Amino acid sequence: MKTIPRIGLTGEQRVVVGANNRITFADERMPAVLATPWLVAYLEYSARDAIAGCLEDHERSVGTFIEVEHLAPVPEGFTVVCKSRVIHVDGPVVTFQVEAHDGTEPVAKGLHRRRVIDVDRFAKRVRRKRGELR
Numbered sequence: 001m002k003t004i005p006r007i008g009l010t011g012e013q014r015v016v017v018g019a020n021n022r023i024t025f026a027d028e029r030m031p032a033v034l035a036t037p038w039l040v041a042y043l044e045y046s047a048r049d050a051i052a053g054c055l056e057d058h059e060r061s062v063g064t065f066i067e068v069e070h071l072a073p074v075p076e077g078f079t080v081v082c083k084s085r086v087i088h089v090d091g092p093v094v095t096f097q098v099e100a101h102d103g104t105e106p107v108a109k110g111l112h113r114r115r116v117i118d119v120d121r122f123a124k125r126v127r128r129k130r131g132e133l134r
Helices: 036-054 119-129
Strands: 010-016 059-070 079-090 093-101 106-118
Touching: 010 036, 036 059, 036 079, 036 093, 036 106, 059 093, 059 119, 079 106, 106 119
Parallel strands: none
Antiparallel strands: 010 079, 059 106, 079 093, 093 106
16 A cells, blocks of 8 residues: 555545436336445445555455445435545555435445455456466
């Protein structure tokens, strides 16, 4: 890492709920709302973005743990703001408090952990798993 992420460092993702990130089972009775897997992804993206400036060119961060409580629906057309804040750093492992809000109420809260990895070592591990390396 170029710099160690500091406690309190934040990241944010703003996303409008629409056809690409809503539930697939909406119908005349079930309203179209933000799907939980997309909510989790946006929370992860906010954490990734928070520490991106701390990384060397050959490093990335990958998610290793997430515990999120999805508290409220976000209707289609609404903007959800996903935020992450660094709360602990242990070497290459960074832990975040994550939350989301839709301008009306809290939508999610939880914890997320990311690990800083070397891209070349990671790619080699993936190639080995595919059987491309011995």
